[in-house]
Ligand SMILES: *[C@@H]1O[C@H](CO)[C@@H](O)[C@H](O)[C@H]1NC(C)=O
Ligand SMILES: *[C@@H]1O[C@H](CO)[C@@H](O)[C@H](O)[C@H]1NC(C)=O
Ligand SMILES: *[C@@H]1O[C@H](CO)[C@@H](O)[C@H](O)[C@H]1NC(C)=O
């Protein structure tokens with residue numbers, strides 16, 4: 001089956017089993033539940049702002065009310081400023097259970113003036129080990145920036161401010177499982193990981209700087225929500241707004257992806273020959 005007939009099939013299935021939820025500039029209290037942190041996570045400004053904090057006693061976190069099966073999901077984050085070494089702000093999609101699927105952004109803090117590391121990973125059927133890490137071309141603590149995931153049946157694209165930083169292609173044709181059957185929720189948390197996060201755990205969290213804080217705003221999800229009761233329309237506006245279902249990188253975006261990978265990528269599992277002395281994972285073929 002060609003990928004376009006494949007995605008038409010998925011489109012039809014989505015109409016049958018679910019609704020396309022479109023939430024733009026959505027209110028945090030309508031879309032998310034605070035799940036832990038005993039008051040350290042707060043929804044402010046009439047639902048337009050969410051903040052997480054971390055102190056020596058606890059971090060905090062939230063998760064989406066909805067589950068999504070494919071979508072284009074955008075969030076603006078402003079990360080822990082100053083000396084954020086040892087802290088990790090995780091922002092990811094995940095299903096449940098031992099054979100879960102997961103699409104990760106994780107922001108590893110650093111000493112003041114040293115760069116954050118943006119860690120990405122893709123899990124399918126409980127198996128991850130597909131890390132790529134980046135430094136950023138701006139200070140992610142000075143202002144809000146948009147971090148996006150496009151997840152469709154052919155590919156997963158990670159974007160920062162609209163610039164693609166990573167594309168993970170469906171490699172089922174060569175026997176690698178791909179996340180496409182398990183609905184995922186959005187999760188985010190701010191927590192202490194000073195046993196590994198910064199310079200491999202050498203730099204510890206400086207608790208005299210606590211509480212640490214990260215902020216979120218302008219969430220938008222253009223996504224398939226399984227078993228949602230709202231109706232699906234098939235007018236052209238809806239189809240246009242679901243262009244993410246067939247999204248692929250055009251030439252300009254390919255060039256920008258190459259620019260990021262050349263200048264800002266600091267780790268790629270597909271070039272780590274020490275880790276894979278027997279040969280690289282099969283999905284590296286499609287993704288390089
Ligand atoms: C922290 O800064 C150091 C020095 O620039 C860099 O090597 C490292 O990748 C940065 N990030 C983390 C998470 O350690
Ligand atoms: C909020 O996000 C939407 C789309 O996701 C974007 O068009 C808009 O510019 C964003 N607003 C701000 C204030 O950045
Ligand atoms: C959706 O409904 C079907 C049939 O009722 C059920 O098997 C499936 O588990 C449901 N999925 C979710 C995500 O609730």
Ligand SMILES: *[C@@H]1O[C@H](CO)[C@@H](O)[C@H](O)[C@H]1NC(C)=O
Nearest residue numbers: 248249250251252253254255
């Ligand atoms: C994109 O690149 C391909 C080959 O790399 C070329 O054939 C095609 O014409 C290009 N498309 C545009 C719109 O430039």
